[in-house]
Amino acid sequence: MKRLSAMLLFFGLVCSAKVVHADTEKLKVLLQRNNCTACHMIDKRKYGPQLIEVAEKYAGQAGAVKKLAAKIKAGGSGVWGEDMMPPQAQVSDADAITMAEYILALK
Numbered sequence: 001m002k003r004l005s006a007m008l009l010f011f012g013l014v015c016s017a018k019v020v021h022a023d024t025e026k027l028k029v030l031l032q033r034n035n036c037t038a039c040h041m042i043d044k045r046k047y048g049p050q051l052i053e054v055a056e057k058y059a060g061q062a063g064a065v066k067k068l069a070a071k072i073k074a075g076g077s078g079v080w081g082e083d084m085m086p087p088q089a090q091v092s093d094a095d096a097i098t099m100a101e102y103i104l105a106l107k
């Protein structure tokens with residue numbers, strides 16, 4: 001029995017690792033489609049903050065998805081410095097929410 005639960009745990013870990021990876025791939029597709037990659041990379045600072053740092057900053061904060069989704073569409077400045085993120089009117093509400101969720105899930 002012990003061995004069985006250890007195996008289940010192992011497969012559980014493998015599968016959840018895969019899910020995280022798949023989400024990162026989906027995030028990359030969305031970032032590219034919405035032209036975010038002009039300014040953002042996941043793990044390197046470009047013109048805008050690296051997205052993995054954004055995930056760290058808002059980790060565990062209630063309402064972070066909504067807040068970031070709104071910021072993705074409206075743009076703004078002052079959180080990461082003086083650089084301005086222009087409004088991203090091309091982004092659908094659904095894409096803004098999905099990207100905010102995937103960004104916050106980055107680790």
Ligand code: HEC
Pocket residue numbers: 031034035036037038039040047048049054068071072076077078079080081082083084085086088091099103
């Ligand atoms: C022209 C460059 C540029 C583009 C294009 C751009 N960003 Fe940004 N982004 C920035 C800058 C600069 C900041 C930092 C703003 C600040 O300090 O408040 C930022 C901040 C962010 C943040 C953190 C917001 C916060 O308040 O902490 C997220 C999330 C983000 N961008 C996502 C995106 C997504 C998704 C897209 C594509 C739809 C995108 N950005 C397109 C420049 C850009």
